[in-house]
Amino acid sequence: MFKFLTDISGFNRAFTADVPIAKETKITKGQIVKIVSNKAEARIPGPYLGVANETHTGEYDAFNPRNNGELINVVISPRAVYAVEAPVLEFKTVGANETKAVSPAFVVYTTTDFVGGSLIFLSKGPTSGNTDKPGEIRQITAYDVPTRTLTLTEGGIIGVDDKYAYIPPIGFRKLELNTTCTKIILTEAVGDFTITGYNLDTAEIHVICRNNLIN
Numbered sequence: 001m002f003k004f005l006t007d008i009s010g011f012n013r014a015f016t017a018d019v020p021i022a023k024e025t026k027i028t029k030g031q032i033v034k035i036v037s038n039k040a041e042a043r044i045p046g047p048y049l050g051v052a053n054e055t056h057t058g059e060y061d062a063f064n065p066r067n068n069g070e071l072i073n074v075v076i077s078p079r080a081v082y083a084v085e086a087p088v089l090e091f092k093t094v095g096a097n098e099t100k101a102v103s104p105a106f107v108v109y110t111t112t113d114f115v116g117g118s119l120i121f122l123s124k125g126p127t128s129g130n131t132d133k134p135g136e137i138r139q140i141t142a143y144d145v146p147t148r149t150l151t152l153t154e155g156g157i158i159g160v161d162d163k164y165a166y167i168p169p170i171g172f173r174k175l176e177l178n179t180t181c182t183k184i185i186l187t188e189a190v191g192d193f194t195i196t197g198y199n200l201d202t203a204e205i206h207v208i209c210r211n212n213l214i215n
Contacts, residue, residue: 033051
């Protein structure tokens, strides 16, 4: 889910507004929303209005009439910076100590898309003997385009199905929204989001949306 951090204009309070929503529509706080037929929905593609600032279950609740009301509060600051879970790389090839084959197969990625970024270890595959500890950080020092191979700082031997959170370099733009509007995923083309920063302790990236309904 997306969390408001700040605004790149320097105004650190989120600008929110109540916008129309169908009574039966379900949206969870932190989802990216757009406007469809003048009503809020969590769906792709953009342009996007902002991030839901409350949950709208679409079901009757005597203690919270907004759960299936006709309005939902949304952060609509067009230059807002949001924190969100970093995208995940899952490795399908066993690699030597420093060089690993990357998956999925980013055919059109360039050296600058990876070098300077970081990998944060999340979990091992069933047969992996990786000695990296959860939360351990490996820097990316090189990327070979023809073989789609990453070179990392020293650490454990990456095994099949090992998962790492990927923290791209600042300014990275090949980021898109997933189909449930809850996470950022990697894309081979320039997407709707740009990374402005990150938090290595929480494995989160900080992003702005460049495809806004309100500019």
